[in-house]
Amino acid sequence: MHNRRKFVKDSSLAISSLPFFDFLGRSSCSSPKLLKLEIYATIWGFDGTMDEFCAKAKADGYTGIEVWTPQSAEKTLEIQKALDKYDLRLGLLVGNWGKTFSENLNSFKQSVDRAIALQPEFINCHSGKDFYSVDLNSNFLIHSFEKSGNSGIPIYHETHRGRMLYSAPVTKKFIQDFEELELTLDISHWCCVHESLLSDQEETVNLALKRIGHIHSRVGFPESPQIPDLNSNQFKEAVEAHFAWWDEVVRMKSERGDILTMTTEFGPPPYMWIHPTSGRPLADNWDINVAMKKLWIDRYVKEA
Numbered sequence: 001m002h003n004r005r006k007f008v009k010d011s012s013l014a015i016s017s018l019p020f021f022d023f024l025g026r027s028s029c030s031s032p033k034l035l036k037l038e039i040y041a042t043i044w045g046f047d048g049t050m051d052e053f054c055a056k057a058k059a060d061g062y063t064g065i066e067v068w069t070p071q072s073a074e075k076t077l078e079i080q081k082a083l084d085k086y087d088l089r090l091g092l093l094v095g096n097w098g099k100t101f102s103e104n105l106n107s108f109k110q111s112v113d114r115a116i117a118l119q120p121e122f123i124n125c126h127s128g129k130d131f132y133s134v135d136l137n138s139n140f141l142i143h144s145f146e147k148s149g150n151s152g153i154p155i156y157h158e159t160h161r162g163r164m165l166y167s168a169p170v171t172k173k174f175i176q177d178f179e180e181l182e183l184t185l186d187i188s189h190w191c192c193v194h195e196s197l198l199s200d201q202e203e204t205v206n207l208a209l210k211r212i213g214h215i216h217s218r219v220g221f222p223e224s225p226q227i228p229d230l231n232s233n234q235f236k237e238a239v240e241a242h243f244a245w246w247d248e249v250v251r252m253k254s255e256r257g258d259i260l261t262m263t264t265e266f267g268p269p270p271y272m273w274i275h276p277t278s279g280r281p282l283a284d285n286w287d288i289n290v291a292m293k294k295l296w297i298d299r300y301v302k303e304a
Helices: 001-015 020-030 050-058 074-087 101-117 134-151 168-177 188-193 199-209 233-256 285-300
Strands: 037-042 064-068 091-094 123-124 155-158 183-185 213-217 260-264
Touching: 020 285, 037 050, 037 091, 037 285, 050 064, 050 074, 064 074, 074 091, 074 285, 091 199, 101 123, 101 134, 101 233, 123 213, 134 155, 155 183, 155 213, 168 199, 183 199, 188 233, 199 233, 213 233, 233 260, 233 285
Parallel strands: 037 064, 037 260, 064 091, 091 123, 123 155, 183 213, 213 260
Antiparallel strands: none
């Protein structure tokens, strides 16, 4: 018994000392695989032109881009030209704003209409408010269900702080009430909201994983929606937890033969950690996103 305990202890130390990418890579052979995975680049934190952004996304192997729905004809034309030039697909973000509920709902409806007119692959909604009642927030969902049904464009609602799906138990209520509801999973927000890796809410998380249409693959931990370094052993548990959730989504998509869309979404400051004196970011969010894209391809893409 003593020797067995020593072997287990020594083996655990050996695994924990591996570079984290190597650790994930070794487990990827048994992970679920997808026939097709589409990975989108976020424009969040990119300072160049739309043409420069699309050129960089194409060069780094992205399928498409995810950007906020343009508010002008000029911006719309700029996006369309860049997409055509670099042969990229489009995912659009919509939201709502205003001082009153009516202003927020109307702005949401207008934004959804503008997004549908551009015929994106999907629409991702930052919908409602965390302080609105279930009844008020339901109006955003009902409108999106109607528009998605009429247009044939998938419309997802993101698990995002400050929005209607800011927490796991609130999202559970909406899932139970609306069978049409499909989610964009950014579970890093829930880790922060609940100050945990959600081990005490497994039933609710599993319920949500069955409704995922799109994923934002940022890693959070109990005190922040974004870790600064994928390779740091300090955040190994958080990275493993996120990949376990993503594994389950991929498994279900694979069993159904569905295409999965994902956006790598590590952001710039203030999401990115900064040096306390200089204010400079500790890492480049584009580089982290490209590293995450590679991890996903290595782990989930089925070779032809």
